[in-house]
Amino acid sequence: MSTTTIDQLRDTELSYRMFLAAGAIAVFSFIAFFGLVFPESIWADLLGILISRSTLSSALRLAVPITFAALGGIFAEKAGVINIGLEGLLIISAFTAVITTAVIGPGVTILGLPAIWVGFFAGVLASLAFSLIFAVVCIRFKADQIIAGLAVWLIALGLAPFAATVYYGGVNTDNVGTTLGTWTIPVLSDIPFFGALFDAGPAVYMMLIAVPASWFVLNRTAFGRHIRASGENPKALDTVGVDVSRVRYAGVLLSGFLSGIGGSALSLGLGQFIGNNQTMVNGKGFIAIVAYLFGNYNPLGAFGASFLFAGLEAVQIRLQQVPGYAIPDSLIQTIPYITVIVILALVGRTRIPQAAGEHYDTGEDNR
Amino acid sequence: MSTAVHLDEITKRFPGVVANDDVDLTVERGTVHALLGENGAGKTTLMNILYGLYEPTEGTVYVDGEPRDFDSPADAIEAGVGMIHQHFMLVDPMTVAENIVLGNEPRKWFGTTVDRERARQEVIDLSQRYGFDVNPDDTIEDVSVGVQQRVEILKALYRGAEILILDEPTAVLTPQEVEELFEVFEELTAQGKTIIFISHKLGEAMHAADDITVLRDGKNVGTVKADETSNEELAELMVGREVLLEPKSAHREPGKQVLSVENVHADDNRGIEAVSDVSFDIREGEVFGIAGVDGNGQSQLVETITGLREPTSGQITYKGRDITRASRRSRIEDGMAYIPEDRHERGLVMDFDLVQNGILGSQHSSKFSSGGSIDWSTARGHAERIISEYDVRPPHADADAESFSGGNQQKFIVGREFEREPDFVVATHPTRGVDIGAMEFIHERLLDLRQQGKAVLLISSKLDEVQGLSDRLGVMHDGELMDIVDPRNTTEEEIGLLMAGERPGWSDTEIDTANPSVGDAQ
Numbered sequence: 063m064s065t066t067t068i069d070q071l072r073d074t075e076l077s078y079r080m081f082l083a084a085g086a087i088a089v090f091s092f093i094a095f096f097g098l099v100f101p102e103s104i105w106a107d108l109l110g111i112l113i114s115r116s117t118l119s120s121a122l123r124l125a126v127p128i129t130f131a132a133l134g135g136i137f138a139e140k141a142g143v144i145n146i147g148l149e150g151l152l153i154i155s156a157f158t159a160v161i162t163t164a165v166i167g168p169g170v171t172i173l174g175l176p177a178i179w180v181g182f183f184a185g186v187l188a189s190l191a192f193s194l195i196f197a198v199v200c201i202r203f204k205a206d207q208i209i210a211g212l213a214v215w216l217i218a219l220g221l222a223p224f225a226a227t228v229y230y231g232g233v234n235t236d237n238v239g240t241t242l243g244t245w246t247i248p249v250l251s252d253i254p255f256f257g258a259l260f261d262a263g264p265a266v267y268m269m270l271i272a273v274p275a276s277w278f279v280l281n282r283t284a285f286g287r288h289i290r291a292s293g294e295n296p297k298a299l300d301t302v303g304v305d306v307s308r309v310r311y312a313g314v315l316l317s318g319f320l321s322g323i324g325g326s327a328l329s330l331g332l333g334q335f336i337g338n339n340q341t342m343v344n345g346k347g348f349i350a351i352v353a354y355l356f357g358n359y360n361p362l363g364a365f366g367a368s369f370l371f372a373g374l375e376a377v378q379i380r381l382q383q384v385p386g387y388a389i390p391d392s393l394i395q396t397i398p399y400i401t402v403i404v405i406l407a408l409v410g411r412t413r414i415p416q417a418a419g420e421h422y423d424t425g426e427d428n429r
Numbered sequence: 430m431s432t433a434v435h436l437d438e439i440t441k442r443f444p445g446v447v448a449n450d451d452v453d454l455t456v457e458r459g460t461v462h463a464l465l466g467e468n469g470a471g472k473t474t475l476m477n478i479l480y481g482l483y484e485p486t487e488g489t490v491y492v493d494g495e496p497r498d499f500d501s502p503a504d505a506i507e508a509g510v511g512m513i514h515q516h517f518m519l520v521d522p523m524t525v526a527e528n529i530v531l532g533n534e535p536r537k538w539f540g541t542t543v544d545r546e547r548a549r550q551e552v553i554d555l556s557q558r559y560g561f562d563v564n565p566d567d568t569i570e571d572v573s574v575g576v577q578q579r580v581e582i583l584k585a586l587y588r589g590a591e592i593l594i595l596d597e598p599t600a601v602l603t604p605q606e607v608e609e610l611f612e613v614f615e616e617l618t619a620q621g622k623t624i625i626f627i628s629h630k631l632g633e634a635m636h637a638a639d640d641i642t643v644l645r646d647g648k649n650v651g652t653v654k655a656d657e658t659s660n661e662e663l664a665e666l667m668v669g670r671e672v673l674l675e676p677k678s679a680h681r682e683p684g685k686q687v688l689s690v691e692n693v694h695a696d697d698n699r700g701i702e703a704v705s706d707v708s709f710d711i712r713e714g715e716v717f718g719i720a721g722v723d724g725n726g727q728s729q730l731v732e733t734i735t736g737l738r739e740p741t742s743g744q745i746t747y748k749g750r751d752i753t754r755a756s757r758r759s760r761i762e763d764g765m766a767y768i769p770e771d772r773h774e775r776g777l778v779m780d781f782d783l784v785q786n787g788i789l790g791s792q793h794s795s796k797f798s799s800g801g802s803i804d805w806s807t808a809r810g811h812a813e814r815i816i817s818e819y820d821v822r823p824p825h826a827d828a829d830a831e832s833f834s835g836g837n838q839q840k841f842i843v844g845r846e847f848e849r850e851p852d853f854v855v856a857t858h859p860t861r862g863v864d865i866g867a868m869e870f871i872h873e874r875l876l877d878l879r880q881q882g883k884a885v886l887l888i889s890s891k892l893d894e895v896q897g898l899s900d901r902l903g904v905m906h907d908g909e910l911m912d913i914v915d916p917r918n919t920t921e922e923e924i925g926l927l928m929a930g931e932r933p934g935w936s937d938t939e940i941d942t943a944n945p946s947v948g949d950a951q
Contacts, residue, residue, distance in 0.1 A: 282542050282543060282545075283541060284534040284536065287523070287527060287543065291520045294523070295519065298531065302518075302588075303502070304531075304532045416521065
């Protein structure tokens with residue numbers, strides 16, 4: 063009986079993937095067909111946007127904070143700590159990166175490092191510090207992870223604009239007048255369309271390295287296996303002599319480190335921190351959670367989902383510029399959330415780590 | 430023969446409890462040693478001391494003749510002691526090989542990466558050496574419980590264990606898997622390993638062990654050689670008095686029909702038909718048993734009767750009323766009691782105390798509530814009465830359900846259900862995980878209910894239990910009720926064949942299939 067269950071599971075997984083692929087191809091061919099047949103229609107405009115190099119370029123740029131936060135979320139949750147505070151980590155690192163660069167003064171270098179890179183690492187450190195507090199509260203003091211995660215978000219959401227107000231008199235920082243810029247690889251960047259991959263900001267390259275690296279760490283190293291075991295059955299890990307708390311701290315700190323890169327890259331890509339309403343992060347941390355659930359905790363899948371969501375946003379931004387087709391961006395922004403509801407409710411393929419969200423007691427000396 | 434383990438005058442005190450009292454235990458190398466005793470006799474505590482999970486209050490642990498002071502399981506593993514817990518410590522979505530090497534992964538590329546090929550090969554070598562049939566690439570959640578247990582044993586062997594402790598290893602296994610496990614024991618001891626296993630089943634200890642040590646109330650009450658003792662002697666050692674091993678089943682004339690199940694079909698959670706066209710009836714003063722290997726539709730059948738699952742077709746009549754689609758609450762209020770198969774999932778709320786658990790299912794009853802609020806002092810009295818009558822230990826009504834051992838949880842559930850003064854009891858594996866003293870008690874209570882003219886539906890995977898207690902016995906295989914037999918005039922082999930899905934030729938047996946109520950024809 064168990065074999066039939068497995069076969070069924072594999073069947074649904076396969077058909078689900080084929081369904082997604084077929085759907086994507088169908089949508090694209092639909093657009094391509096009508097775009098080519100009716101050159102004056104919306105389809106032609108859409109096709110133009112889809113195959114334009116600048117759309118790919120901005121999709122990659124927009125995917126950076128989502129991808130890094132998603133990778134971080136994977137490490138934390140695989141280790142058994144649900145880090146719902148990714149949004150907060152992005153906010154605090156985005157703000158710290160800009161304010162540090164501004165305080166040092168653009169153009170100044172410290173130990174040969176330009177101010178903007180010092181700011182970048184300061185942002186990562188701020189995110190690490192926040193995630194350390196979160197980890198201590200959740201692991202050492204066994205607080206509810208969801209509430210602690212919301213606290214991380216709300217504190218960052220209040221703190222960053224407040225600090226900006228103290229320093230600048232408004233919730234937005236001034237523009238530091240410099241950005242991370244782009245690193246262009248000669249020759250390769252001349253390739254049509256895909257050249258965008260080789261003419262991008264440094265954070266895009268980091269992302270393209272971090273995604274396979276995360277996959278490798280999770281699936282091929284002993285540390286990665288300990289992370290997975292810690293989120294599935296911490297007791298199994300404990301009884302073979304691996305310290306569960308240490309593994310969980312490592313998982314949460316990695317989520318802080320990775321989200322920090324995402325947040326710093328977000329604000330320094332623009333040179334400014336925007337603190338209005340939901341700040342410039344504007345839900346990217348939550349979309350990251352959606353992305354890794356969509357990707358079933360696989361870094362490659364999470365990147366695919368992040369890129370899809372970022373791509374939709376890029377298309378939407380480009381569409382705004384085409385007269386007559388302004389689609390409200392708030393409508394586009396609901397797409398990731400609708401996707402996750404469909405994925406979780408109808409497809410049910412995502413396998414949440416069994417012990418995620420649960421505190422672990424070693425069980426010694428209590429009876 | 431040398432001594433592998435010697436425990437010298439071990440005493441372990443917990444606040445308010447002496448779990449082990451001056452226990453001596455000697456285990457020879459290359460033998461199988463059974464640690465037998467009722468729930469709460471201190472077996473697991475003693476083994477946790479040997480495994481370094483607890484430190485003894487007094488006494489010394491000797492392994493290979495040397496005194497040891499284990500601070501943690503890591504120290505015990507270092508000394509060659511491995512333990513397989515009752516609940517497996519495996520990571521479900523990982524493979525067999527990944528689980529076995531977890532924490533001790535072979536590395537390559539300067540220690541950065543797990544050498545998966547070597548891990549796999551080492552697991553293959555290890556399982557071949559001990560004649561284990563496991564595939565290193567299978568995922569744990571896809572393999573049977575028996576295989577999972579072998580993975581646990583391999584995990585201990587991989588870490589160099591010479592002495593293996595198994596805590597109630599047979600509790601989760603099918604009879605065939607139990608046999609296979611005992612064959613594994615032989616293979617391991619033939620290669621010089623020493624095995625200590627905890628059990629409360631006499632038959633197993635007699636069958637698989639060379640030596641048997643019986644613990645009672647934390648004391649060693651005797652170590653005997655398996656081939657020089659008898660079931661009766663062991664039972665007496667365990668309980669401290671003479672025990673009735675065979676349930677007495679005085680016959681009573683059944684009365685009018687209480688429950689009738691007609692052509693019921695039901696699906697399992699995956700939507701696959703699990704119950705196919707099952708019909709039977711139960712009368713007052715009758716125990717109707719259902720035998721069968723676990724997973725042949727018994728669970729789904731019981732769920733349709735108790736109101737936890739809607740049948741896809743068919744009709745269930747209770748006390749003359751069609752209850753096929755009646756709510757669970759109305760069935761409880763109509764005098765239907767239910768001892769569920771999974772006490773964690775359906776029997777108790779683990780983080781409620783016994784006072785709260787004691788009124789589950791009766792929370793609407795006017796006995797405990799008035800005007801929407803619960804009368805907690807009555808509820809407390811109720812829980813305390815169950816605790817004392819059903820000998821739930823320790824007798825703390827305020828303790829959370831999860832702090833009790835499985836056997837005591839089961840006694841509490843049985844007590845709660847019987848205290849409803851039901852007209853009809855559905856008892857699924859009522860004695861699973863309880864010691865023989867409690868088993869005897871639960872059996873007596875079931876027969877008492879029958880004497881009082883109540884109807885009982887008894888589902889158990891223990892054939893001797895259903896056969897000994899039932900007046901009529903239905904056998905299920907693959908969702909079908911193969912046959913209804915008179916358990917007193919049918920041999921174990923005949924029932925076994927039915928359980929395996931084979932219908933013996935009608936003429937060869939005494940079974941009257943045309944008349945399902947053959948039991949009362951005598």
